[in-house]
Amino acid sequence: MLQAVDWFDDGxxxxxxxxxxxxxxxxxxxxxxxxxxxxxxxxxxARVVLTFSGTLTAPMEPALRAAVASLPREPVVVAFGACAIAGGPYWDSYSVSKGVGDLIHVDHFIAGCPPPPRAFAEVVEAVRHG
Ligand code: SF4
Incomplete structure (x- = not known):
């Protein structure tokens, strides 16, 4: 079951x-x-932040579309890391997506392989104040 974390513990x-x-x-x-x-x-x-953390492959796309459709409202979307942004080290694999932008509009891109957790937290804080 898809879980959502109450980031600031205030809803x-x-x-x-x-x-x-x-x-x-x-x-x-x-x-x-x-x-x-x-x-x-x-x-x-509540605001909803949806993060894609890792490599998106073609067989996963239907499940991810279903996950997006199950959200209670339109999310702020984060592509977290090089794979989620553009396929990362696996960009030329036949089964790897060239980024979650092919699946959904992305609001924030956090670079890195791996990307820093602090940057993730900063995006969530920006959403709260944005
Ligand atoms: S750590 Fe690097 S290889 Fe692993 S999912 Fe993230 S970007 Fe891709």
Missing amino acids: SVFVVDLALACCALESQAAIGSRQGVPVADVPPD
């Missing part, structure tokens, strides 16, 4: 991290000990 911003590959170790480091709730429990007035 203002919920983070849904789609952990696709090794970048997820970094996004999970940013999330730390925060506990998730089912996305159905996200309040209707």
